[in-house]
Amino acid sequence: MAQSGNPAPFEGPVGLLLTVLLPRPHKIGRSHVLYGRQGRVHTGAGGSLPDLSNVCKSIEDGLNGVLFQDDSQVCHLEAHKCYAGEDEEAGVLVDAWTFQGQ
Numbered sequence: 001m002a003q004s005g006n007p008a009p010f011e012g013p014v015g016l017l018l019t020v021l022l023p024r025p026h027k028i029g030r031s032h033v034l035y036g037r038q039g040r041v042h043t044g045a046g047g048s049l050p051d052l053s054n055v056c057k058s059i060e061d062g063l064n065g066v067l068f069q070d071d072s073q074v075c076h077l078e079a080h081k082c083y084a085g086e087d088e089e090a091g092v093l094v095d096a097w098t099f100q101g102q
Contacts, residue, residue: 009065009066009067009068009069010067010068010069010073010096010098011069012073012098012099013073013075013076013098013099013100014067014068014073014074014075014076014096014097014098014099015074015075015076015077015096015097015098015099015101016060016074016076016077016078016094016095016096017078017079017093017094017095017096018055018056018059018077018078018079018080018092018093018094019079019080019082019092019093020052020055020079020080020081020082020092021082021083021084021088021089021090021091021092021093022081022082022083022084022090023083023084023090024083024084024085024086024090025083052079052081055079055081055092056077056079059092059094060074063094067094067096068096075099076099076101
């Protein structure tokens with residue numbers, strides 16, 4: 001969800017979808033599989049750095065007071081780690097919503 005300006009932080013439960021785009025290596029081995037239509041490549045069956053759970057926690061901490069009051073509000077989290085597509089820059093895509101689901 002794209003918002004312009006500086007909207008007020010979410011109040012109540014929040015859902016997050018984090019897509020961590022790593023710099024694309026010059027050569028991608030056979031252990032990597034295609035990920036989505038954007039030309040992104042999954043980082044393989046684990047073992048690639050950085051550790052996704054640590055990255056998620058760092059992102060949540062950085063969003064305190066910006067996207068939500070406190071990261072304890074996050075009650076639904078989906079995260080993906082992949083190499084950026086050929087025409088994408090490394091970074092993090094964040095989708096957030098008021099969580100009302102089960």
